[in-house]
Amino acid sequence: MGFTEYLKKWKRLIEYVVWCRKFFISLLLTLILVKFWYFGSVYVSNSSQQSKRPISVQRCMEDRLLPFHLEEAEGNANIYNELQTGDPEYNGFLPMVGNGLFALTLAQSPSIYLRKSRMLSLSVGWSPIVDVAKFGNDMDEAVVTHFVTGIVHKYTCYSSGLLTSTYIYAHRSRPNLLVQEMRIVNPSDENIPLKLIDPVVNLWPSANSRLVRVLETKSEKSLYHLISGVVKDDQINVRQDVVLCLLRKSVPHILQIEPRKSVIVEIPTFVHVETIPFGSYKERRNNIEDRCLESSKNWTAANFASIKQEHINAWFSLWETGLYISHSKAAGALNGNKINATIYYVLSNVLLHNNASCCPQNSTDIVPKNADYLTVSEGCYGGNHHTLPAVNLWKDLKTFKEVSEAVSLWLLTLEKQGCHKFIINGAFGVLQAMILSFGGFRFNSQHLEFKIDPKFLHRDYHFRRIRYNDRTFINVTVTLQDDNKAQLGVALDKSDKPYFACDGGCIEEPVELKSSPVYFPVKLTEPITSILYITSDRSHMELIKDTLHVHKIVEAPAHDHHVIALHRHGHHLGGLPVLFWASICFLIIVFHLFLFKLIFNEYCDKQDRYKGRYAKVSL
Template sequence: MQEAAGASATHQTRPAGAGGGGGSSSSSQPRSRPHGGTARGHGPWARPYLGRGASLGSGCAGCSPGRGPRGWGRARRSLRAAPRCWPAAAGTVLKREKQTEMHYARLCTTEALTEYFSPPVISYHCVTVREEVVAHRSRPHLYLQRIRIANPTERVAAFEASAPASAPSLGGRFATSLEKAEERQFLLSSGRLLLPGSPKVVLMVVAAKKLVSRVQVAPKSHFDETMLSVVYTSEPIEASKLEETFSKLREAAKKEMLEVMQMGVEDLFREHQQTWSDLFISGIEMKKITDLHTPSSETVNMTLYYVLSSMPAPLLDPLISGEDREKMEASLNYADHCFSGHATMHAENLWPAKLTSVPQILQLSDLWKLTLQKRGCKGLVAAGVHGLMQGMVLSFGGLQFTENHLQFQADPDVLHNSYSLRGIHYNKDLINLAVLLDAEGKPFLHVSVKFQDKPVRLYACEAGCMNEPVELTSEARGHTFPVMVTQPITPLLYISTDLIHLQDLRHTLHLKAILAHEEHMAKQYPGLPFLFWFSVASLITLFHLFLFKLIYNEYCGPGAKPLFRSKV
């Protein structure tokens, strides 16, 4: 944790029933609650520790709340790693006044995932400190830091808030001042970061809520506090522009800090969670995996979260122009020619099983953006985090938009895995597409649609479109389509608002044959070769000839014994 430097007051919690000290966590007065429960992650996506290099971000800046904070800012395609530079006022460091047993848990939390950066160990003989850090998704400059100290012992636990040691070798110089505005106080830290091998510098300004300098946690009680930090960074600039840039950053940080301090902390958390929930209207769900090269649900969710965390959300920016917003929404609703090429489901470098460092996360984010841009998805990448989610979902299954339809062009040879793709934008509606397996293990397609506005007629047909297209509805049961494989290979499914286009499509494909999936697989893998069966038959024949020869020599050959004794 980082510190709220300059705080001078002392706060003492009260045990349950002692009176006073109430209020919500959004108030300036921290509160105490009776001890109970354990330090755990929240939400349906809560998962165990992934690695000390795990990180959180909001697309504008981020941090890695492992041992030693690291900041990162924007680069050419995504976020860039920066030196160990987090300023003193960005958070809080708590130190025990006495050397008694204590366990420490640090968490990085979003609505999508909860990461444990130290597995929380709960003991009834030690004090437990839990820190939860949240990078607000819709407010890219805001960070929330929840601190909970649980004291189950019989003695008072005292802590001091102190600044982490700075790293002068990095050339970072920060100054902190106490700001007062509209009857509110907060700390404003500003400084510069030297870039190795460059005459330019990066400026950083952090506004942080002021915290008491000394905390006393009564026996059998909790101490809870939520810190707010607003972080603004600049692009690398020349020394001649320092004052002008500093002034703009300070004003922006102060303005946003005053705005969020007027809101309740729980409102900020709900706003953050709702943004992630809206993003994950689209997504990927793995249902059944039968090979080692297909990513698990955990790997898919982890990749989605980390890549999206490194991407800005221009559609959530209140300052975006109407023209730019309209252009981005148009790309999001119909991503023409995206995604071209084969599906990325089995691309292990795009869906890594393990991410352990910030540079690895940033490299993965860059690779995803480059892949999508080269496969016809430039418009989606330009739309920020919402477009990137759409592009990743399209690429996973090999879905592609053309001028008149959306086509599902997965490889029919790899449909032995069961998965679903949800929230595919088609104009203003959302399409869900699933590859499922029946009781005999044969794949089929399930399609449903969720209309966001007034219902629009959507039609679909399987490979070849030889059957009459089916109108899709919003009914829960959806529609199922058989997996048909054409020669030559064409997409397995077509979806369009233009019925005549789908009816005409069958006449333009010029197919040699249309096979059921099981027939196609039988031709692809017809079994053991003829030479094998010929060899087996030859061995069996030779064995029987050899056996016949033995029997013949035994009873009919020279020196054979008579079958019956002659009478004397």
Template structure:
């Protein structure tokens, strides 16, 4: 009965507008919930959810493997020691004689110091093509402190019988594991480098870790397995237990018509690399490259064979020497020499403007310049006498670096480089700049001297006959940075520009003793205070930033104490100010645009005010400035007869005072406005 009554009242309930709206809203919510649940059901069917969310194997395996393999790179990236490859970061590995682009698989060879780089028609690296792989993830990074490029690839193997590796015998055929097993990720790591101590050698290290139950197979494609380049011929050389390939050819003719003979020896590598289940592979492929000087085509016919044989003999000899060495020893030697070479540098701590290069840009530029510069001082074939001469040149207090600092020279510290050719051009520009700024001796030494000159130029440091001076512009000291490993005598000096809690810059100097200790002293601008002896204490020494008039260097460092004490008497300064006082004098206050805006606003305000006053008193419909006495009601005014009877005593009132007020003052009493004029007339002329 109750339900029947409610059903009978339902049409009446739905007749109201609010009930219909509520019913439509509930229906819309039901539809939205149904669509959302159906979408979740479709996703659960395996279309969109990652494998880890379905507890089923899938394509997320390689990415998870890659994340674990590259986790150690995060700290290196934060310290600016590792740079992921991408736009603006060419994959260059070089040693001053050889330059290799690992991404495009190209080779450059520099025949001489002042000769342009030659590009032989030769594929430098071995390409690895995984077999029977269903998914892959990879990443590559430049390790700046190790001088190499590392590429990591995570491979997910497919089901046996579905790829070229199906015919390979082994436990994989009997395991029958599904394609998505969590144990199917194979880690492939490749290291590409041009050896720092051996200018004619470059290598590729291949490491494969196979934790799966199957055989992992890689097909090798490159100069040792693929077709021979058109401009090169190859022969298989066998010496004892060693086998290697010998490639002979010539470079592309230069615009002048000259050509170079090129000889490459390469360790022989099989066409297919196979790694058994639960095992690892570590293979290092070596190359040796020798090139002749420029040869005229006519001379090539008569003397080409003799020149080519000499190059082949050199390449054979060095290859046999390398094959006798453990590959791990060769790699460790390169890493040690590169770390020793890269010990000086620039560290960016705080950047407050857009024109200062970032720490990543600085480190990447230093890496590229070291890669493109030869280092004869590190060569094992260097004689003892030649080594002493180069060491003396490197430690000589030349007049490097003269001129202003290069910190804000964007063409010397570019944010992006698109190709290896641009890097080679940048290296030539740096060498030319250093030579023109008093660093010829450092450039002659090679990579260590060029790095020294770049560090000096960044902060504006200059060697003179008696001291090392820091002549940075006082107006750019709001950036914090540190210069490491500056050679001075037998020691290394570290100089940092830091900012305290109040925003005031100061200098921090520390010393690293190398060999026999030498006393080194320092004093700030003007040497107003006694010089301080620098020691190798961990805390170092701090100096306040003083600015002289006229401007002189901010810091002096010397081994001659008397020389620094005499400087205060020979600089002839007008004043010595603290940095904040100097900046206060240089700062003109608020910018011109601010004062121009304020003056414009004041002028516009007065013009607007003048316009209001003009429209009020002089514009159309304006009230007269003076008017005669009149009744407030406006019903009667003094006509000509009343004015004559008044005897000329009527006066005009100023508009600034209301008529009622003026009349009330004259009558001496406060009356209603309708009686003001009558009362005033009676007071003035009782006869009215």
């Protein structure tokens, strides 16, 4: 009898184990189904707007935006689609072009903006951009701001197959020129009459318009709208008026797009801005309009492509200097897309060169040739703190108010931190000042210092083409090693003589820099000093260590693993998602609860079960 009960006990134990296995498998399947249901519902809610549009419209827009997805991931472009989200709060950065003389927003009540104090914030309340009337209800529209080229791309796809592509830019090196290029494609077999919406019929208050003929080629004249008027602002000096004069090419009201054909419409606009004594506009109007007409003399329709390339090259030359920062998944972390967007907006508010209303072409000098660059740069951003952690400088940039606040605060910060000489010398100088501020770089006497607290070096950085002088550019990188320690890399992008560098404290022999990176450990000193020194004077560098007066120099400690994990994965738990770890914890808890119940039933409650069984047998 004892042996039989022993076998029955093991049988019940096996049945419990099998039941537990079934329960855990069912629970796991339930969790998987819940997970897929959750993410599936999120996907459906996010794509509900897209699903309402025909497949042809979605495919058309996807083809247009495909080249920009990688650019957006790298922080070089921004995609803005107000039709899909319906709320600017969930859109990207505000589409805008600018060159220091004027700015033009292309969403949220598009308008030209003129200079007011440090930035372009005086709203005209009117935009010269020609638009296409809606051609059917099924459509999709997206606006792409390409920071690297300074061009805004606007795409509109219709269910009929009609596609309109508009390219808009405020010329970087010709600040009086705004260009709009429209390309309309009709892939259907029918002729499409397309109506154009010309904003000339509804100007801003006090503005007037008349038609004039402008010589575009040696023998051909075209019709242009000559528009001029006073731009009012209650906060501006009442003793002065700001006058805006535009010369914009006239466009037809109806465009006939033949079957399987495309049409290109090029619309140049010449912008002239003057500040005159209050109330003198009427008597000065003719002279102002004559000067506006004069600004179009160097323009010919034949060199449209070369002028566009000139604009792109000017932006390319600006972006040769910049900052790369590794992407962080931490909540609220600053990433490359917002950094590049902020740089773009700030540069769009500054002339390429501030020495003339129309900048010298094909010039990249940020200071006059007879000026000493080190004299201009010395004192710029004293290195007391760097600007990357400064939350107030990094706005969301979704509205013009946020953009103008960010630009104003940046220019004010740089000016008050000793970079006013850079700002005076135009966009190249402003960009150099911003890059110096990102890392707390400082020109001091005869050397360049990298003055930043090592505790901030928990991400990868690459500072491109820091300008040491007119003929020398330096690249500085910060790389996190496998042991979570930061390492410095310094390379010469271009140089006119030998250059040397030393790390924190400068107790080691100076190392000559090359075109390939030379690496240094990050050292922590007491008191805290710069972590890197660069100069062309070796003897000067050998004397630096005698002026630092540090009494302790150690290699900077490794960063905490949870900090690195937070940036790389968005949480402190490592590479696996939070849901995975939560599921594991839940399963472990449930398993132990059922194990406890199994043990309790077998060893604590068995006498009651035996009594019930014996009573049943006795009957």
